[in-house]
Amino acid sequence: MKPIEVITYSAAFGYVFAEVSGIPQRCAKFFWMLTKGINRASLKPFTCGMCLSFWSGLLSSYLIFNFDPFTSVGIGFTASLTAVLIKAIHQRLL
Numbered sequence: 001m002k003p004i005e006v007i008t009y010s011a012a013f014g015y016v017f018a019e020v021s022g023i024p025q026r027c028a029k030f031f032w033m034l035t036k037g038i039n040r041a042s043l044k045p046f047t048c049g050m051c052l053s054f055w056s057g058l059l060s061s062y063l064i065f066n067f068d069p070f071t072s073v074g075i076g077f078t079a080s081l082t083a084v085l086i087k088a089i090h091q092r093l094l
Contacts, residue, residue, distance in 0.1 A: 003071065006060055006065060006079070007057060007075055010056040010079035010083075011057070011086060013052070014050070014051075014056055015083045015086045027046075049087060050087075057076040057078070057079030058073060058076030
């Protein structure tokens, strides 16, 4: 798989799962209700499209596709930037 494909898929996954679906936010709210507000549950890498895109790009490129570490970090940052751009375009269209 080419790096551009890893970037695109990671950014799309991160944005759609974290920002559009709302599943992580519902899970965080559920955990917060379980602890009765004592510990505010934060699922930060999963509720933020930029963070989730970075980690999915980094881990998939390094662990699954065996890119070198420097390239994997670059893919992670580029995927996170791409997710931010996707979010901006999506908000402009709405």
